[in-house]
Amino acid sequence: MKKIFLLLLLICFSFNALIAQQKISETEKLATIGKMYGFLKYYHPEVGKGKYDWDKEFIKYLPQVLEATDKESLSKIYINWINALGNIGKCKNCASDQLLFDKNFNLSWTQNSKIFNSELTAKLKYIEENRFQGENFFVITEPAGAIKVTNEPVYQNFSYPSEQYRLLGLFKYWNIIEYFYPYKYLNDQKWDCVLTEMIPKFRRASNPEEYQSIVKELVAKLDDTHAWIIFNDEQPKYLPVKISNIDNKAVVSGFYNDSLAIINNLKLGDILLNIDDVDIRKETEKKSKYIAGSNANIKIRQTYYEILHGKNSTVTLTIERNNQIKKIPVSRYNFDDFKYWDNLTAVKTKSINEKIGYVNMARIKGEDVSELFKSFENKKTIIIDLRNYPASIYKLLSKHLNSEKRDFSTVYSPNMDYPGMFRYKENLQTGIKNSKNFKGKVILLVNDESISKAEFTAMAIQTADNVITIGNQTAGADGNVVVFEYIGGYRTAISGLGILYPDKTETQRKGVKIDIEIKPTIEGLKQGRDEILEKAIELGSE
Known part of the structure; x- marks a missing residue:
């Protein structure tokens, strides 16, 4: 009797473990449609030609993906989607022995047997091997070789889009980086992990300010001093000084305009402690995750500038000069005023x-x-x-x-x-x-x-x-x-x-x-x- 009980217990445990393995979280499901959206956009010959309103296709299939309960139902949705896009002929030019830079390349997810069934993984492999050749409707290359994003729909009044469009924006950006950013392999965080981290944050964003902060955090994940995002055309005002990160302090290291620096009583070597009673060091720790920078020093320096720029024409700086702490009123200016x-x-x-x-x-x-x-x-x-x-x-x-x-x-x-x-x-x-x-x-x-x-x-x-x-x-x-x-x-x-x-x-x-x-x-x-x-x-x- 005891043996029968143990056998039943083992069968029950195995069954529950199997069910647990087959269950896919909402974030995992959303990650798959995000990746599928980009893969088919750039790889499927009919999609690459621009035959489909690809964003509408995403919006159409998103609810179905969220309703999927396991890998079989999820795979069926994607198989039906791919079948509806049209037949793919054999590619005559896809095989090549050309030496390629492959450090950014990663299509391993298409063969993930824990999430996709064998029929779907075979289809995705076939698409890779017979991928679209020629000028893609959504992205082309400039003469120098870098990409130019083309034919993307224009969306108005998107300061705080609905959840489905917040996700669409995330997936558009993520896939541009996934396939065309040359330095993805150098990022501190693996790009796959960025996707699964950011999906819940984009879903939870509850107002325009939070949404824009999360988008800035996404861009900062590139660890690229060239990376930035601008949400409006309003130009901030600037202090007339350059700031460097020396000994983890915000230090005046140069002038954009000597005369204006003198007028504002700013000197080389001044250590900036506060701006309008905001502690610069603490604010740097808080804001640095939203600022892109290729290395630690640049990231900190860029964060200093983000804190010091602003709309107000006048601010009060707390500075340390010659071991003395003092507060000084300082003017900000339009950058053009510096004639730099x-x-x-x-x-x-x-x-x-x-x-x-x-x-x-x-x-x-x-x-x-x-x-x-x-x-x-x-x-x-x-x-x-x-x-x-x-x-x-x-x-x-x-x-x-x-x-x-x-x-x-x-x-x-x-x-x-x-x-x-x-x-x-x-x-x-x-x-x-x-x-x-x-x-x-x-x-x-x-x-x-x-x-x-x-x-x-x-x-x-x-x-x-x-x-x-x-x-x-x-x-x-x-x-x-x-x-x-x-x-x-x-x-x-x-x-x-x-x-x-x-x-x-x-x-x-x-x-x-x-x-x-x-x-x-x-x-x-x-x-x-x-x-x-x-x-x-x-x-x-x-």
């Missing part, structure tokens, strides 16, 4: 001493290059300052710096014939064969203001014959910027191309290679010193 990009007094080039010349890349244009090398032909060292945003003149510089043409970057771009895969492009080169190139030392200055084109330019200049790079970690957001709409007309952006050194070292998140690391100090700023430049002059004088 049109600063005619900023130095283009200068002779530091008889041995060393200095070039400010923020001010140099193409027409200046030949003349600056003539003026520095007797110098032993040229310091090139890239702690700014330069013009696209790296090729002109390299003609004078390099004795030969050299590779400086490997680029990979989205493969539209196999979404999720990326194609390597030919290595980019810079310089020419030039026996009369500059023979002296080249010292390149970088810091956390060196972003995107500045980082790309740094990579090119680093091919010079006798170059050394000094400074601190750059922004780690290389390549161009792709701007597209988040559902509801909100503008958002990501890095669009994968940029590597020729040896395949990433610059994304890491920043450019640095030979000697120098970080500014609060004491140095208070003394008006440029510690990175000082080190460059020391090296250039040797």
Whole structure:
């Protein structure tokens, strides 16, 4: 009798375990339709041609998916959906032995036997192997190779959409990143995990403010300094100073406008503690998850700016200066008021001493290059300052710096014939064969203001014959910027191309290679010193 009881108990336990395994949570079901929405959009030939109002298809099948009770009923819904889309012929061009960048590629979910039955996994595999070829209705590539999102419906009055459209927006964005974002594999959090984490948050969002915060949190998951989202065209007002993260403190490290900084009694080395009685350190801890940044330093700095920008024209800052705490009233301005990009007094080039010349890349244009090398032909060292945003003149510089043409970057771009895969492009080169190139030392200055084109330019200049790079970690957001709409007309952006050194070292998140690391100090700023430049002059004088 005891044996029979134990056997029945075992059968009951096994049956309950089987039922538990087959049960699929609502979040899991929603994750499957989110992934199916994107996969069919970019892979199914009939969907890729734009034959269907794809958002309406999603809205139509969403309730059915939520009503599914197990993998069989869920699989049947997707099988019926796929069958209704039309037949898929054999693809003649899908097999390829081309070397592809596959670190972002992940279609393993299509073969998940715990959630899908064998008939569905076979169908999904068939679609992958006979996927759409040609120009997709929903996304194309620009001449440089990055994507352009096209033909997405326009949704008005979406400050707080219904739950189904909140989910649709999440799935649209998630799939653009899933298939076309070149640096997905470098994210701190796996992109699959982001989806399952964000689904409940998007469902629970109870008002416009909470909804927009969750969207910002989603964008921040990219860990990309190029990533941002704008919900309206209203421009914030700015303090007239640059802020750096030094010793985990918000420190005035430069000026957008010297005169306005003086008027507002702001000085280099000031430590900002509060803004209108809001503790900046505590607010940074609270807000950093909503701010995108490629590395920890940039993320904190970007969060400081988010806290310090605002609508009000005047604020009260609590600062620490010379070990004293004081409150000062400060004005905010429209950024255009600073005339920052049109600063005619900023130095283009200068002779530091008889041995060393200095070039400010923020001010140099193409027409200046030949003349600056003539003026520095007797110098032993040229310091090139890239702690700014330069013009696209790296090729002109390299003609004078390099004795030969050299590779400086490997680029990979989205493969539209196999979404999720990326194609390597030919290595980019810079310089020419030039026996009369500059023979002296080249010292390149970088810091956390060196972003995107500045980082790309740094990579090119680093091919010079006798170059050394000094400074601190750059922004780690290389390549161009792709701007597209988040559902509801909100503008958002990501890095669009994968940029590597020729040896395949990433610059994304890491920043450019640095030979000697120098970080500014609060004491140095208070003394008006440029510690990175000082080190460059020391090296250039040797």
